[in-house]
Amino acid sequence: MKRNAHKRQILKYAVMQIFTQGALVISLAALIAVIIFILIRGIPYINMQLLFGDYTSKTPSIKPALIGTLYLILISITIAAPIGIGSAIFLTEYTNSKSRLIRYIRIAVETLAGIPSIVYGIFGYLVFVIALGFKYSLIGGGITLAVMILPVIVRSTEESLLAVPRSLREGSFALGSSKVRTIFSVVLPCAASGIVTSLILAVGRVISESAVLILTIGMVVNKMPKDFASPGTSLALDVYYFGSHGYPEQAAATGVVLLVLVVSINIIATVIGKIYGKGEFADG
Amino acid sequence: MDNKFNITVRGCDLYYGNFQALKNVNIDIEENEITALIGPSGCGKSTFIKSLNRMNDLIEDCRINGEILIGDQNIYDKSMDINLLRKNVGMVFQKPNPFPMSIYDNVAFAPRTFGIKKKSELDKIVERSLKQAGLWGEVRDRLRGKAMGLSGGQQQRLCIARALAADPKILLMDEPTSALDPISTGKIEELMSDLKSDYTIVIVTHNMQQATRISDKTAFFLLGEIIEYGKTESVFSNPKDKRTENYITGRFG
Ligand SMILES: Nc1ncnc2c1ncn2[C@@H]1O[C@H](COP(=O)(O)OP(=O)(O)OP(=O)(O)O)[C@@H](O)[C@H]1O
Numbered sequence: 001m002k003r004n005a006h007k008r009q010i011l012k013y014a015v016m017q018i019f020t021q022g023a024l025v026i027s028l029a030a031l032i033a034v035i036i037f038i039l040i041r042g043i044p045y046i047n048m049q050l051l052f053g054d055y056t057s058k059t060p061s062i063k064p065a066l067i068g069t070l071y072l073i074l075i076s077i078t079i080a081a082p083i084g085i086g087s088a089i090f091l092t093e094y095t096n097s098k099s100r101l102i103r104y105i106r107i108a109v110e111t112l113a114g115i116p117s118i119v120y121g122i123f124g125y126l127v128f129v130i131a132l133g134f135k136y137s138l139i140g141g142g143i144t145l146a147v148m149i150l151p152v153i154v155r156s157t158e159e160s161l162l163a164v165p166r167s168l169r170e171g172s173f174a175l176g177s178s179k180v181r182t183i184f185s186v187v188l189p190c191a192a193s194g195i196v197t198s199l200i201l202a203v204g205r206v207i208s209e210s211a212v213l214i215l216t217i218g219m220v221v222n223k224m225p226k227d228f229a230s231p232g233t234s235l236a237l238d239v240y241y242f243g244s245h246g247y248p249e250q251a252a253a254t255g256v257v258l259l260v261l262v263v264s265i266n267i268i269a270t271v272i273g274k275i276y277g278k279g280e281f282a283d284g
Numbered sequence: 285m286d287n288k289f290n291i292t293v294r295g296c297d298l299y300y301g302n303f304q305a306l307k308n309v310n311i312d313i314e315e316n317e318i319t320a321l322i323g324p325s326g327c328g329k330s331t332f333i334k335s336l337n338r339m340n341d342l343i344e345d346c347r348i349n350g351e352i353l354i355g356d357q358n359i360y361d362k363s364m365d366i367n368l369l370r371k372n373v374g375m376v377f378q379k380p381n382p383f384p385m386s387i388y389d390n391v392a393f394a395p396r397t398f399g400i401k402k403k404s405e406l407d408k409i410v411e412r413s414l415k416q417a418g419l420w421g422e423v424r425d426r427l428r429g430k431a432m433g434l435s436g437g438q439q440q441r442l443c444i445a446r447a448l449a450a451d452p453k454i455l456l457m458d459e460p461t462s463a464l465d466p467i468s469t470g471k472i473e474e475l476m477s478d479l480k481s482d483y484t485i486v487i488v489t490h491n492m493q494q495a496t497r498i499s500d501k502t503a504f505f506l507l508g509e510i511i512e513y514g515k516t517e518s519v520f521s522n523p524k525d526k527r528t529e530n531y532i533t534g535r536f537g
């Protein structure tokens with residue numbers, strides 16, 4: 001009896017190991033396959049004309065999309081960062097974390113972070129394009145993106161703030177510091193790397209977003225945006241446009257550009273987190 | 285606050301929610317003396333010491349009754365400026381808690397809070413405070429280095445320097461050496477004896493030898509009450525209360 005049970009244990013263990021290893025190999029392989037496929041298909045078509053040339057229907061260019069993407073990052077982060085960081089500071093430093101209202105606010109923020117982006121898109125369309133009469137515009141799209149990344153920024157900033165040990169806040173108060181001084185001179189500097197990391201990741205989300213922008217900025221691929229109020233396009237939208245309008249090579253090439261950008265952003269975020277995150281305050 | 289810095293506590297009751305952590309505490313703490321607070325874990329020593337600089341205000345459901353006077357000012361008066369109170373009543377915590385910034389910036393933190401901006405003036409305060417804390421010689425060449433790079437004992441002395449830089453009149457220390465090795469502990473004890481001519485010092489300790497070595501007066505706490513308070517020699521050599529005797533001879537706690 002006992003022997004058998006032991007054998008079964010060993011068998012279970014082996015099956016489990018094979019299964020999990022297999023799963024890991026398949027997921028890695030899928031990821032690598034996608035990346036390699038896009039790179040092989042896209043890299044040969046990356047050239048100066050595509051990147052920085054003037055757009056013609058024979059020789060399309062992603063210059064308008066590069067500029068458009070920059071605009072979108074600028075608008076959305078400029079709006080979402082101060083509001084998001086401010087809200088997180090309020091939630092962690094000025095409220096009783098046990099209060100019911102605050103718990104509900106947290107749940108709401110978490111839910112907002114999980115809403116499909118197309119829902120934000122239709123919101124942006126109805127509000128900015130239609131109701132406010134912006135027509136298709138980078139500013140409308142940028143504000144919508146700001147609303148979309150806001151809960152993400154609030155949550156990750158809150159996490160960074162909560163990770164600052166209470167003993168440091170106490171140390172500051174015990175020296176006669178006001179709350180404001182404590183927040184600005186102790187809490188925020190300690191949380192800075194986490195906050196910066198979260199902003200960089202938010203930039204990554206803005207760059208990869210397409211659903212919101214299809215409905216708000218007009219996907220004008222062939223004209224340079226004149227200003228914030230112009231309609232425009234973004235890299236992700238260009239991939240979609242090229243792919244669905246008979247430019248498969250350009251779609252793959254733009255995909256490569258997007259991939260490189262998003263991967264670098266994630267690497268930068270990780271490096272910042274690693275360099276400044278660890279060992280700053282060892283005691284919890 | 286005027287220029288007397290003795291502490292008078294009258295009928296002090298403190299509650300965390302429904303739990304009473306201090307019961308009718310009365311004590312007179314003299315200037316230029318070291319007063320040790322001893323007692324078993326959970327008897328309210330930290331609670332008491334934190335009520336002297338109103339750190340308990342940070343705890344949401346904490347209520348306090350009775351009077352705590354510094355000089356003749358009731359520190360729980362509505363008119364009391366809490367930040368000024370905490371500047372005058374410095375605190376050193378059990379676990380060293382230097383800020384993750386440079387050694388210099390740690391020590392200059394409080395002076396900057398209170399408006400000192402001139403570099404020459406800050407330099408002077410930093411040097412003086414680090415010397416008082418017996419750390420100057422070890423860190424003079426790396427003032428711009430990270431405070432986190434110091435050893436535990438050095439960090440604790442840095443925290444003492446940081447508290448002294450605020451120019452306090454009273455120094456509260458909650459088990460300042462419990463996380464340190466004997467050599468660092470010795471240095472900090474020496475330091476306290478040097479400092480007492482200028483400050484009123486209150487120290488919580490679990491170490492009976494430490495209390496006898498450095499303190500002038502000792503208060504024995506039990507379950508939120510002060511059971512016995514008096515000159516350290518007499519409390520230790522001739523305790524009046526049976527419970528004090530049991531505690532200091534290690535029969536409980
Ligand atoms: N924030 C708090 N909320 C509720 N109860 C608390 C709080 N802080 C302390 N207490 C309780 O008050 C009592 C006194 O605690 P205190 O920390 O003052 O003890 P102490 O004498 O410093 O103990 P130790 O020697 O272990 O540090 C304990 O029973 C403790 O559980």
Ligand SMILES: [Mg+2]
Nearest residue numbers: 329330331458
């Ligand atoms: Mg304690």
